[in-house]
Amino acid sequence: MIRLFTAFALLLGALAGAQALVPKQPKDLVQASLVAEPSAVAPGSTAAVGIRMAMKPGWHVYWRNPGDSGLPPEMAWDLPRGVGVGPVQWPAPERLPVQTLMNYGYEGEVVLLVPVSVPKDYSGTSVRLAGKLSYLVCEEICIPGSADLELSLPVAAADAPPTPDPASTELFAKARAALPEPSPWPSRLSRQGDTVVLSLDRTGLAPDAIGEAAFFPYGETVLDNAASQTLTVDAAGLHLALKPGDAAKPPTDLPGVLTFTENGRRRAFAIGEPPPAAAAPSEAAPATAPTPVPAEDESLTLWSAAGLALLGGLVLNLMPCVFPVLSIKVLSLVKQAGQSTTRVRIHGLAYTAGVLASFLALAGLLMALKAGGATIGWGFQLQSPIVVAVLAYGLLAMGLSLSGVVHLGGGIAGLGDGLTRRAGYQGSFFTGVLATLVATPCTAPFMGAAVGYALTQPPAVSLIVFASLGLGLALPFLALTLFPGALRIMPRPGAWMDTLKGVLAFPVYAAVAWLIWVLAQQVGPNGLLAGLSGLVLVGFAAWAWERARLGSGWGGTLARATALAALIATAGLVAVLDGDRAVAGSTATAEGIEPFTQARLDALRGEGRTVFVDMTAAWCITCQINERTALSRDGVKAAFRANGVVVLRGDWTNQNPEITTLLERYGRSGVPLYLLYRGKAEASVLPQILTEGVVLAAIEKRAGLAQR
Structure with missing residues (x-):
């Protein structure tokens, strides 16, 4: 049975990796290219270049203001010296409802026009335009993607007139037609109750000729994007009722793009002045990602990161997710205390090999997925409902073995020791694998900085740091086996071990209950029913196997x-889970706590507010402990209220590219992450293990106000 269950778990793990962890390929969803209007450029001239993106049906990319969620496309240019590009010219977007959210973006195909200027003293025979396009493509799920784009244009004589490329003429004409025109009519903003009304003073409009109006603000938080926009047309012009994002502070001006259909033709007009956009540099320099914010790990070296990882791995042994597995393995070692020293030591080495192999495999998979464009971090596998369910089923089988319902092998641990009756070394190896899997929901002190450092380094350096983390996890058990004399202080084997074995089943059952709670945060009702039914089937399979024995x-x-x-x-039930994902961000948020979005954080900082950002996940045990022992304390809540601190909670239970981006910005690869901002000043990074005193001291220092 243990061979059968191990093969079954490995098979489901492979399915999870193929189906849930590896993202759809963004290149299959978006075909991106650079196109130019002229066939050649002359020194001292400016040419129109387009970033062309063709999306798979049903998928979309975003406008400059993405709305309630999302990120606009960005191009990091790599240009010859002296060549410059101007701001992107954004076509008028569409309103794209997704569940309860309203996004602004493009479906089908879009061409983002960019002016490219060539200096008068340019001496090359061609101009190479290249860069990396980063984008977020979404349906009901969002997948970050990137494309390396390149275009080479020959250089014509300085006095040569521009030569349009016939193949691009129609494409650029269509792209220009999609751009909003400057409004030839005055606009004004008025307030009516809880709404603001945008009026376009255009007389002579026939009410039945105007329809499907929409307004797209340049500011990300000035309007309630998902609210309906009510159109009226009268003799004075066109009026559109809009709901402000903050009813207490309605906007006094509202720059953006107004679209409406007139006699069946869609028209778009720019209202007010858009915020300035920075042009690309004119000097040749490969564009790079934003520099990570300096944190406490900014001076890490390979060996200091490896040392922190070793300490973090040691602390992991005390975490509630690892301790039951380790204690069961130590109990099995007690039974072998009278055996040869060599055999006991080999058990320790086999366990260590299982831990190290698992950490290196997880690290390799994580690096490969990130290199392929996935926005993930440490603990990423638990963002898959399939992996969560398989882990719950494996632990349930282990608990049933400890309770005596089924006998899985001859060893006392019951998990893996029956793979071979000769020595059971494979059992020790697979116990190390299991310890690694159940350790990933936990983040110990020292781990965050070390893992964040590892994921920004070359593969060889990353693997050394992850190996150090695994060695720290394995070290206590390894030390016990290398010095087996320590086992003599424990009671001699006897009937008490069977009683203790039964007692140890209950922490394992508690871990199963916790994993099912995590699953409930990730899937809808049908998925949860499938997950619970799987528990019943695993129990039935164990019972049937015992009858067979x-x-x-x-x-x-x-x-x-x-x-x-x-x-x-x-x-078969497991296959249902990933298809019944809960809506992103649907996890209930406590009273007085807002869900995190980058747009909301930016808006609050722009207002000079003090903001506490709590990055958490349902499967992160460290996060849950911090929540109960520090963040939910009355003293902390009172300090937040007294100092006007806005709390934003980011839920990373399921994949969320915005949260991953912020984690990476602060040199972290996983949750928890706690940030305290005051206005536009850079954030203070709090420790990963919180106490009420730590949070209160941080508020007092950052807010500059005395606490009660």
């Missing part, structure tokens, strides 16, 4: 077949 002949064969059928049915 005790039976013989046709009865035993039938019981084995029944157990196998139950496991196959469980695999």
